[in-house]
Amino acid sequence: MLLHIPQVLSPDEVATLRERLDAGAWVDGRATVGAQGAQVKHNRQLDEASPLAQELARAVSAAVLRQPRFVSAALPRHLLPPFFNRYTSGQQYGEHVDGAIRFLPGSGQPMRTDLSATLFLAEPDAYDGGDLVVCDTYGEHAVKLPAGDLVLYPSTSLHRVEPVTRGERVAAFMWLQSMVRDDGQRSQLYELDQAIQALRARVGDCAELVTLTGVYHNLLRRWAEV
Ligand code: NI
Numbered sequence: 001m002l003l004h005i006p007q008v009l010s011p012d013e014v015a016t017l018r019e020r021l022d023a024g025a026w027v028d029g030r031a032t033v034g035a036q037g038a039q040v041k042h043n044r045q046l047d048e049a050s051p052l053a054q055e056l057a058r059a060v061s062a063a064v065l066r067q068p069r070f071v072s073a074a075l076p077r078h079l080l081p082p083f084f085n086r087y088t089s090g091q092q093y094g095e096h097v098d099g100a101i102r103f104l105p106g107s108g109q110p111m112r113t114d115l116s117a118t119l120f121l122a123e124p125d126a127y128d129g130g131d132l133v134v135c136d137t138y139g140e141h142a143v144k145l146p147a148g149d150l151v152l153y154p155s156t157s158l159h160r161v162e163p164v165t166r167g168e169r170v171a172a173f174m175w176l177q178s179m180v181r182d183d184g185q186r187s188q189l190y191e192l193d194q195a196i197q198a199l200r201a202r203v204g205d206c207a208e209l210v211t212l213t214g215v216y217h218n219l220l221r222r223w224a225e226v
Helices: 011-022 035-040 051-065 068-074 183-203 207-223
Strands: 003-005 026-028 044-046 076-079 083-088 092-096 101-103 110-112 115-120 127-129 132-136 139-143 150-154 158-161 164-178
Touching (some): 003 068, 035 092, 044 051, 051 068, 051 076, 051 083, 051 115, 051 164, 068 115, 068 150, 068 183, 132 150, 183 207
Antiparallel strands (some): 003 150, 044 083, 076 164, 083 164, 092 158, 101 110, 115 164, 127 164, 132 158
């Protein structure tokens, strides 16, 4: 499932974040990938060890986790602190699949990358190219969103960032491990949760909604790893 979550950050929040990001220390993006990724990744990344990167990563994580639809769709168990990347003219990230395991900073605890998310931090008219292209069984999906909007997609998919041909594409990028490993089960829980909330808004609480809410939680209890 590909999910678009609008306005994770307001325009003012994006502007403040960009001001601080743009003044940061940027390094070669190949520092954080394996051998296959290093051949196709051409961008720059905010130095993840810098206090600035850590502070901004905390702020973006908090904003993302405040989004009810993100939590409902991702059911996060571990969220890796976001990375920040920028592609200037001529840069791209060729087709690749993300590594299955990352390590949480601090504890070094391994986590499985079930879901990836990109939070766009440049307006689409500020650059040409730079679409995130996610490939699944339905074909290729090109994603280019307004600044402050996020796309959530399965880490299992092949994906790429098209070459930027003008301007600068700036984004935050993150991985998470979900409490529900299986993409199909997670999608069904999301659809059920969204339908329950829409029904509650339309008809108010009723006995049937209590039953459906029970079904949701019992499926989650059956499928979740905590
Ligand atoms: Ni990737």
